[in-house]
Amino acid sequence: MGEFVRLEVDGGIGTIRLERPPVNAINNQVQQELGQVAREATERDDVRAVILYGGEKTFCGGADVKEMAARSYAQMQSFGAALQNTVASVAAIPKPVVAAITGYALGGGLELALAADRRIAGDNVRVGQPEILLGVIPGAGGTQRLARLVGASKAKDLVFTGRFAGAEEALSLGIVDELVAPDDVYKTAHQWAARFAEGPAIALAHAKAAIDGGLEVDLASALKLETHLFTSLWATEDQQNGMRSFIENGPGKATFEGR
Structure with missing residues (x-):
């Protein structure tokens, strides 16, 4: 401090x-x-x-x-x-x-x-x-x-x-x-x-990186960055927890339960 x-x-x-x-x-x-x-x-x-x-x-x-x-x-x-x-x-x-x-x-x-x-x-x-x-x-x-x-x-x-x-x-x-x-x-x-x-920490970090990083490059490079960050989330518990909640609770009722 x-x-x-x-x-x-x-x-x-x-x-x-x-x-x-x-x-x-x-x-x-x-x-x-x-x-x-x-x-x-x-x-x-x-x-x-x-x-x-x-x-x-x-x-x-x-x-x-x-x-x-x-x-x-x-x-x-x-x-x-x-x-x-x-x-x-x-x-x-x-x-x-x-x-x-x-x-x-x-x-x-x-x-x-x-x-x-x-x-x-x-x-x-x-x-x-x-x-x-x-x-x-x-x-x-x-x-x-x-x-x-x-x-x-x-x-x-x-x-x-x-x-x-x-x-x-x-x-x-x-x-x-x-x-x-x-x-x-x-x-x-x-x-x-x-x-x-309360949200999915890794997914939020990836969203921030995609938006901020995309503003610094051309559109084609930004889309490649988005694809990389999007697909990499399939290696995380964020994706597993979020999609499981959607399947179990349905659209509009899904809640993120992972930490």
């Missing part, structure tokens, strides 16, 4: 909590601890779904600008690569990841949220990639994941202007998937995570 980032596990759900008041700014230590926790969530068998959470007030206000401003070009090259790798390690967790977004998700904070598979936000949330206002650009996947999610034109709007988008706009753009009352953000994210945690 780190000073600013920790993993709490309960009932198959691992909550990655950021706790660096007041806005959970990402400095070098937060980046390192986040990477360690992402690896732990990946490796632990008792973690079947993950929640990213910054607390009741704010998700993450982005990178620590004071720390970054003091770095040399060479130092920033090292930190930038490490930060991007850390966010990528969160995106690569082979389990469903739900971001519970309160307050602000800005800069590196939004990039972290974009690494999740589903994003639940408070109806007062504000998101953005304001790096251009600092004379730089997003460096932890924002120019890539945001464009893939909302399209190049809309991503350029946010990145070129550095403006903040409110909750309704974030929902309409597809940056967040669901808006709820601020006090219900974590509870709703937990409900989604619990639903995923």
Whole structure:
């Protein structure tokens, strides 16, 4: 357990909590601890779904600008690569990841949220990639994941202007998937995570790998990846348990009983 980032596990759900008041700014230590926790969530068998959470007030206000401003070009090259790798390690967790977004998700904070598979936000949330206002650009996947999610034109709007988008706009753009009352953000994210945690772990990991991996290659290669992951599930208990339940209970009544 780190000073600013920790993993709490309960009932198959691992909550990655950021706790660096007041806005959970990402400095070098937060980046390192986040990477360690992402690896732990990946490796632990008792973690079947993950929640990213910054607390009741704010998700993450982005990178620590004071720390970054003091770095040399060479130092920033090292930190930038490490930060991007850390966010990528969160995106690569082979389990469903739900971001519970309160307050602000800005800069590196939004990039972290974009690494999740589903994003639940408070109806007062504000998101953005304001790096251009600092004379730089997003460096932890924002120019890539945001464009893939909302399209190049809309991503350029946010990145070129550095403006903040409110909750309704974030929902309409597809940056967040669901808006709820601020006090219900974590509870709703937990409900989604619990639903995923009850599902077939290997099949869910394969589904995530097929979708995410397919977005990185051409259609023909993506279809080959899907076929490989699809057929490989016949070597798992997930497939045996799921199909047995379907045969015994019929369509619409089958439940996954494997663990």
